Amino acid sequence: RKEVEQDPGPFNVPEGATVAFNCTYSNSASQSFFWYRQDCRKEPKLLMSVYSSGNEDGRFTAQLNRASQYISLLIRDSKLSDSATYLCVVNRYNFNKFYFGSGTKLNVKP
């Protein structure tokens, strides 16, 4: 079983739409959770960390459900510039290796 599972998509949405991505992780001892964004042929870049209480950064909201081992990312009012692959990342111990999902591709259309 994979450490982190994501729907690969693609999600094709119009500008202004709200879109949600989900991710599940297999190890209940995991401690840190992140969403990274990766543009085509570029490196992954941190979008936001995910906290148990949920957190919001502008149009982006991340949620963590430890009981269900489930992480979500909600993007409101999608922009063309949001088109990218979104990587769900899990870390068992701080400063230890990251486990990546395969990524969910988002295409925002005009």
Add this chain to the structure above:
Amino acid sequence: EAGVTQFPSHSVIEKGQTVTLRCDPISGHDNLYWYRRVMGKEIKFLLHFVKESKQDESGMPNNRFLAERTGGTYSTLKVQPAELEDSGVYFCASSQPSDPSSYNEQFFGPGTRLTVL
């Protein structure tokens, strides 16, 4: 502040040849990680240095891969001899020293795209 840099950006070699990839982490980052993405798969961990010491090398595929970080600054990853299945994008990442006050974000370099023919 300079980010993580990697060299070369691309490398095309023939099966059986040797390739050495280099990573320069962000200055002051004790933690350095190597990851690899092969076609159609997720990014996977290879190994983790804390300063010059190998903290975790559980992801190294086999003994054809050798990583070093002499002096605790830049790191090299050598593949010798290269096989077809070694093709992929090799990412390096670094993070701050491991203490409770530090933030756990890993900063990634642009990657080296390795093609083995």
